[in-house]
Amino acid sequence: MTNFEGKELQENRYKAVFFDAGGTLIYAPLEQTFVDVCAKHGVDLDIERVCEAYKVFVREDTSFFKKNRDLASQDPVKFWNQCNKQMLEYLGVEGDTESIARRITNVFPTSATIQWRSYSDVSQSLAELKGMGLVLGVISNFDPFLKDILARLDLAQHFNLIITSSEVGILKPDPGIFRLALGRVGLNAEDSIYVGDAYYPDIVGATSAGLTPVLIDRDHNSGEVDCMKIFGLDELVSVLSSNRQRDSH
DSSP: OOBBBSSOOOOOOEEEEESSSSSSTEOHHHHHHOOHHHHHOOOOOOHHHHHHHHHHHTTTTSHHHTTHHHHHHOOHHHHHHHHHHHHHHHHTTOOOOOHHHHHHHHHTOGGGGGGGEEETHHHHHHHHHHHOOOEEEEEESSOOOOHHHHHHHHOOOGGGEEEHHHHTOOOTHHHHHHHHHHHHHHEEEGGEEEEEEEEEIIIIIIHTTTTTTEOOTTSSSSOOOOOOOESHHHHHHHHHHHHHHHOOO
């Protein structure tokens, strides 16, 4: 039984599915890395408080991200220095927060220090979607090392296209990054689905570009939304597979 909620995919008309990366396909213990870096510099933090700070500042639905999205696109190092500094101050850290923030920022681009993992449903779901003849792609507000991460996790092979904001200089929810991806694979927006976990960059962005948006709510905490919602990629596979089977009869 599927947990698929909201609007349904009515027609067997889709030729492509695009995905966000972090929180949709892959995840990492970013908060713990933050704690560990601070500990090396004599600052002991509670992991639960750091998780709270991440929800306030780092999630792309936050006011901090929305206010600084141009900076995040144009100068990501400066953006993360500011973000990490404000998180440290939010957490009550005193002293040279600017220096500690820079050290935190310097750690994160070295992907070898962060153990990115794929969600358990990702590899099989991508293989099944690919088996349906769908074009698959990634459109993500991410640093340049995303392609290496996906390759290391044996996921890159599934994708016809991987585009990051750092590569093209455009951040979701700007419809330009979606249109650029569509142009590269030669498809129209109405033929495409976009799956992401954050409402503002993913759902608003995909909608503004004309793609069919699907919110993936892995933590079951999104509440009511005005778009399709799933709790795992296997649900999307089930729905698209059922549509194809129904339309073939």
